[in-house]
Amino acid sequence: MKEFLMLIRGGQEKYNSVSPEGMQKHMEHWQQWMGGLAKEEKLVGGQPLMNEGNTMTEGGNKVTDRPFAEGKELVGGYLLIKANSLDEATEIAKGCPSFEYDCSVEVREIAPMG
Amino acid sequence: MESRDHIDTTLNHLFRQESGKMVAVLIKIFGTENIEMAEDVVQDALVSALETWKFRGIPDNPKAWLYRTARNKAIDIIRRKKHSKTIDFSDPERKLLTSEYTLASTMDNFWKEQHIQDDFLGMMYACCHPDISSENQITFILKSLCGFSTKEVARSFLTSEDTISKRLYRTKEYFRKHKIRPRIPFPEDINTKTKVVLSAIYLMFNEGYNATHDDQLIRKDLLSQALWLCKSLLDNERTQLPEVYALMALMLFHTARIDSRISDQGELILLSDQDRNLWNKELIAKGSNYLNQSAFGESLSTYHLEAAIAYQHCTASSYATTNWKEILNYYDLLLTIDNDPIVFLNRSLVILELNGPEEVLKTIQKIKNHKIMSTYYLYHAILGEIHERLMLPNKAVEYYQQAIELTQSKLEQSLLRKKIGRILN
Numbered sequence: 001m002k003e004f005l006m007l008i009r010g011g012q013e014k015y016n017s018v019s020p021e022g023m024q025k026h027m028e029h030w031q032q033w034m035g036g037l038a039k040e041e042k043l044v045g046g047q048p049l050m051n052e053g054n055t056m057t058e059g060g061n062k063v064t065d066r067p068f069a070e071g072k073e074l075v076g077g078y079l080l081i082k083a084n085s086l087d088e089a090t091e092i093a094k095g096c097p098s099f100e101y102d103c104s105v106e107v108r109e110i111a112p113m114g
Numbered sequence: 115m116e117s118r119d120h121i122d123t124t125l126n127h128l129f130r131q132e133s134g135k136m137v138a139v140l141i142k143i144f145g146t147e148n149i150e151m152a153e154d155v156v157q158d159a160l161v162s163a164l165e166t167w168k169f170r171g172i173p174d175n176p177k178a179w180l181y182r183t184a185r186n187k188a189i190d191i192i193r194r195k196k197h198s199k200t201i202d203f204s205d206p207e208r209k210l211l212t213s214e215y216t217l218a219s220t221m222d223n224f225w226k227e228q229h230i231q232d233d234f235l236g237m238m239y240a241c242c243h244p245d246i247s248s249e250n251q252i253t254f255i256l257k258s259l260c261g262f263s264t265k266e267v268a269r270s271f272l273t274s275e276d277t278i279s280k281r282l283y284r285t286k287e288y289f290r291k292h293k294i295r296p297r298i299p300f301p302e303d304i305n306t307k308t309k310v311v312l313s314a315i316y317l318m319f320n321e322g323y324n325a326t327h328d329d330q331l332i333r334k335d336l337l338s339q340a341l342w343l344c345k346s347l348l349d350n351e352r353t354q355l356p357e358v359y360a361l362m363a364l365m366l367f368h369t370a371r372i373d374s375r376i377s378d379q380g381e382l383i384l385l386s387d388q389d390r391n392l393w394n395k396e397l398i399a400k401g402s403n404y405l406n407q408s409a410f411g412e413s414l415s416t417y418h419l420e421a422a423i424a425y426q427h428c429t430a431s432s433y434a435t436t437n438w439k440e441i442l443n444y445y446d447l448l449l450t451i452d453n454d455p456i457v458f459l460n461r462s463l464v465i466l467e468l469n470g471p472e473e474v475l476k477t478i479q480k481i482k483n484h485k486i487m488s489t490y491y492l493y494h495a496i497l498g499e500i501h502e503r504l505m506l507p508n509k510a511v512e513y514y515q516q517a518i519e520l521t522q523s524k525l526e527q528s529l530l531r532k533k534i535g536r537i538l539n
Contacts, residue, residue: 012161015161015164015165016157016161018263019263019265019266020129020130020261020263021130021261021263021266022263023129023163023164024127026164026168027129027164027167027168027172030167031171031172034168034171046169047169048168048169076165077168077169097168098168
């Protein structure tokens, strides 16, 4: 089994116009999906990221008081999953409920020690 | 609808219900002139919850998590607006929010469980101000206290989002202008003010119960919200009035039968043809319980009597063995409280069962000239039924056809067409 990182980007703008019931539904979809992954022992972990942050450039001399990417490009959180191949990880990622809110999901294999 | 105490196993309507309560608390903090500010904070708190919980799972106490988040966001706003005039800090309850020394503790006080409950009910009474039209009352309650989106409210009323936005705007303007202070009424006013709240709840319930909607989901939503609001009144000592118990019983009896009212093909099924095995016995038992609890004090309200009628139907083993005499008795009492022609019309259906079509044709004459009747589909539908039983098929068909033209409900229309079909074949 290999490990893969799923970076989930965007969605924030759309969340702001969703009704409480809509959020609840979305939340339930996440629970089901994550629950399924955990059951198959494919879920390693995941964390949400705060919207705030600093970006350092120019040899660390320039600090910008926001993440490098904004809006649709802003990473909202990540998941670590287990899969046999990039194809399988991609299939898993296709089920991610974040697509309900127009997020994009990037799947990357974690480089092994070799 | 009863299971909000078991949030840990199922989320139920956590987001909706807590959004209503948080809006009420925040309106108390910011003032009724800042309702949008309160709604924005709640939306923000819910979005934060969603973004965090989806990765980390739902916390052990999701309610407390939401309250804490909303509280912190409210503190941020208070700090930012301390020197602006948006929030009226001269109000004694808010004065202590302006000093950093007392801000956090004052804020915490707003979020105590008992205060949250009181504020929620207080908002309910504020929304049901007699100066606000009943449709604006329900619109506002659904939006702010039941956490419906404008779109969901629009679907509930079968109207446009634009209309709903206008209604909400008018109500908010009313609050702003009159600086309404939400609170549970004093004991001397509680009876009269609760009447308005109950009628709004019952109207909301009927919006879901009556067959104007094709969409089952919205209908059940409205029923469960009405039950939830009524239950919140029962959960507070100050608002546990006999009428509240009676309305709760009545709504539960109706809800118990909801699944037998519509066939798999989406057609309306009459009481006489309903499969009584589908009736929810648990809800009927709960309703009976509330009905027993409603029997205190001196007031015998229309809800008591309507619930008593519904109880008779719910506990009859078949249509034929229904205790029509007892039901007639309750209808007569209802008419002494409120001489409502529509109650009289429903009473005539009982006469039809008890004394037959000739007799009912005589009694129904009494309301013949009432102006509501000429445009009321049920009046024509009942006249159709009477004439059908009198073996006057042509007249019956004529009445049924008039009834079809007078109702908006597709379900009612198709039921009436079926009756016509039955006569013509």
